[in-house]
Amino acid sequence: MEILEFLKTTVPFSLLPAEVLESLPQQMQKITYSQENVIYQQEITKMKGVDLIMSGSYQSFIYDNLHNMRLAETHTAGFCFGGQSILLNRNRSLRTVIAREGTVVYFLPRKNFKALCQTFDAFFQFFTIDFGRRMMNEEFANFFKNPSSFAENSGATDQIYSKKIIDIEQRKIISCSYDTPIYQAAAQMAKAKVSCLFVKNEQGKIEGYITDITIRDNVVAKQVDAAGPIISVMDNPVVSINTQAYVYEALLMMFRTKTRYLLTEENGEYVGSLSRNKLLSEQAQSPLVFIQSVKSASSVTELKQKWQRVPLFVIQLLDRGVNAEIVNQVITTIADTIALKVIESAIAELGTPPAKFVFMALGSEGRKEQSLKTDQDNAIVYEDKANEHRELVRGYFLAFADIVSERLNTIGFVFCSGGFMAKNPKWTHSLSHWKRNYTEWMEESVPETIINFSTFFDCRFIYGEVSIMNDLKSFLDDALKKPMEKVFFHMANNALQYEPPLTFFRNIRTITKDKQEVFDIKKAMTPIVDLVRIYALKNRVFEVNTGERLKALQQKGVFTEAEVQELSQSYYFLMSMRLKNQANQIIHDKTDPDNYIPIEKLTTIEEATLKEIFKIIKNFQLGIKVRFTNRLLG
Numbered sequence: 001m002e003i004l005e006f007l008k009t010t011v012p013f014s015l016l017p018a019e020v021l022e023s024l025p026q027q028m029q030k031i032t033y034s035q036e037n038v039i040y041q042q043e044i045t046k047m048k049g050v051d052l053i054m055s056g057s058y059q060s061f062i063y064d065n066l067h068n069m070r071l072a073e074t075h076t077a078g079f080c081f082g083g084q085s086i087l088l089n090r091n092r093s094l095r096t097v098i099a100r101e102g103t104v105v106y107f108l109p110r111k112n113f114k115a116l117c118q119t120f121d122a123f124f125q126f127f128t129i130d131f132g133r134r135m136m137n138e139e140f141a142n143f144f145k146n147p148s149s150f151a152e153n154s155g156a157t158d159q160i161y162s163k164k165i166i167d168i169e170q171r172k173i174i175s176c177s178y179d180t181p182i183y184q185a186a187a188q189m190a191k192a193k194v195s196c197l198f199v200k201n202e203q204g205k206i207e208g209y210i211t212d213i214t215i216r217d218n219v220v221a222k223q224v225d226a227a228g229p230i231i232s233v234m235d236n237p238v239v240s241i242n243t244q245a246y247v248y249e250a251l252l253m254m255f256r257t258k259t260r261y262l263l264t265e266e267n268g269e270y271v272g273s274l275s276r277n278k279l280l281s282e283q284a285q286s287p288l289v290f291i292q293s294v295k296s297a298s299s300v301t302e303l304k305q306k307w308q309r310v311p312l313f314v315i316q317l318l319d320r321g322v323n324a325e326i327v328n329q330v331i332t333t334i335a336d337t338i339a340l341k342v343i344e345s346a347i348a349e350l351g352t353p354p355a356k357f358v359f360m361a362l363g364s365e366g367r368k369e370q371s372l373k374t375d376q377d378n379a380i381v382y383e384d385k386a387n388e389h390r391e392l393v394r395g396y397f398l399a400f401a402d403i404v405s406e407r408l409n410t411i412g413f414v415f416c417s418g419g420f421m422a423k424n425p426k427w428t429h430s431l432s433h434w435k436r437n438y439t440e441w442m443e444e445s446v447p448e449t450i451i452n453f454s455t456f457f458d459c460r461f462i463y464g465e466v467s468i469m470n471d472l473k474s475f476l477d478d479a480l481k482k483p484m485e486k487v488f489f490h491m492a493n494n495a496l497q498y499e500p501p502l503t504f505f506r507n508i509r510t511i512t513k514d515k516q517e518v519f520d521i522k523k524a525m526t527p528i529v530d531l532v533r534i535y536a537l538k539n540r541v542f543e544v545n546t547g548e549r550l551k552a553l554q555q556k557g558v559f560t561e562a563e564v565q566e567l568s569q570s571y572y573f574l575m576s577m578r579l580k581n582q583a584n585q586i587i588h589d590k591t592d593p594d595n596y597i598p599i600e601k602l603t604t605i606e607e608a609t610l611k612e613i614f615k616i617i618k619n620f621q622l623g624i625k626v627r628f629t630n631r632l633l634g
Helices: 002-008 018-028 081-089 110-119 120-133 138-145 148-161 182-192 212-220 247-257 277-283 285-293 300-308 312-321 324-350 387-411 432-446 447-457 467-479 485-495 521-538 547-556 559-588 605-629
Strands: 029-032 036-039 047-054 058-063 069-075 094-100 104-110 176-178 196-200 207-212 238-242 259-264 269-275 358-362 376-384 428-430 460-464 511-513 517-522 596-598
Touching: 002 018, 002 047, 047 081, 047 110, 081 110, 081 120, 081 269, 094 277, 104 110, 110 120, 120 605, 176 182, 176 312, 182 196, 182 212, 196 238, 196 269, 207 212, 207 259, 238 247, 247 259, 247 277, 247 285, 247 324, 269 277, 285 300, 285 324, 300 312, 300 324, 300 387, 312 324, 312 559, 324 358, 324 387, 324 460, 324 559, 358 432, 358 467, 358 605, 376 387, 376 432, 376 467, 428 432, 432 447, 432 467, 447 485, 447 521, 517 521, 521 547, 521 559, 547 559, 559 596, 559 605
Parallel strands: 176 196, 238 259, 376 428
Antiparallel strands: 029 104, 036 094, 047 104, 058 069, 058 094, 196 207, 259 269, 358 376, 358 460, 511 517, 517 596
16 A cells, blocks of 8 residues: 555654554545645644645745745655644644645544554654754744734834844935044034034045034033044044844944944945934834943942843843844843943042053853853953053052952842952953963863863953953964864863753753752753854854854854754753743742753743753764764763
């Protein structure tokens, strides 16, 4: 019988015992579609059973509120449609389906299908595991969690987080020559009714700009001769962004660089300009507007109050279906803005620093992957000075670090239990001292020093002289060109210490905490961070964020597109779960956030997704074991 032979070679039916398979053809009905037809509609059609495609194809997709097809897929011979809808969506079709002309399927009634699932676990697990993989796609997950409001949520998400620069109106670039008298430049701004005028150098390239604030602060307040050249009072550097970037990325860039105006570019050429007010008007109800209010805070108490509101925005973003990677960026930008306010207040109190310096973030903060259970991870690097000034310089920065760390602790960024803070004299030093630190960690290469090296590789500029940071990274880049097998060996061993919490029988391994069975989601995420860091070091990739490192490694051919997608989706699914759990602990439970997820609170789908993620992590860990430790077992 044709269908029996087909079943024997088609998963999941091939997982069934032979005697069960032999009885199935009598239970199935052959259906031929003589013309193209919509056979199922998402959230409307009640599935009467499952279809096994024998020949031809189905096209399935989700309609959004504008009736656009989203998440389109083509299913061909051997695909079984309807199982996930029956098991996991109240028998309602998850997708709209079109059967192509000439398609032949064998239909198995719902009652018979459910009986197979109840009797044969492997058959049932096939559908739940595949659904778990799909749930790692943020767009699909958002639809499934709240299908009735998918259109509304998608619209909000698109408007706030999916709109690109090219989709909004940009101003024409108004510019003047570098030798234009100041009063003429001001008159040009008044005539064009703009608050920003870009300044071109002798070669006709834009190298600075002036604004209303520039004229107030650099000309009027200082009583500068208005007949002088505009180049003498202009601001810089000029910040630009590609028109294909998202609006939220432009806003975050503005907050990080403290600029109010951006140039937009296409193919390396400037094509327009944007103001921060313009972008904020596009984000009327966005947490990005909240960042602006943080910048206006004037006291430690006010900054503390601002930080306490962050969990509400986290829930708001995640409930809208915003990717956890974007949520991390918002949290990081708010945290950076608070840090900048604290740093500037400390400098105002202590006076001008006696040397150029960099205040840098480390660890998860350095990677722009902060959660709501966050402590301080930071350090200071200052320029080398002559011997007679060293004590004075070091004394200033230790006092400065103490003020900054104390105030951050008051706001809610608690002291690091491991001591990785600028407040610790061990982590506030000159550039030459820091270079010696990195050299010693690489040369000594024991587990303890490798932890330091890993922590301080995840470093990111927050405030100060960026050239010092560039000097340090250039030093590291040169060092990493040398053989570092011992370093990678110990880093790999560290990465292998945290095994995915999956038992031999494919259950999630738990621990007991406060009479609840829980698993530590931070430890579950750590292997991804560690393995991506190792490959980044090996290939001298200096992006700090795990997602950005993955993309850079793909460009270098280290990972395939499929591998990057697997790791990235896995990581940000876990991050989303972690952030939502912590926000709920703070808002609803009124408790301090932690990294423990109660197993009883997981839905069937979340559990299936987690199991699939843990399998992915385990496979990648095997690759590290073979590549960097030269061992397969043990």
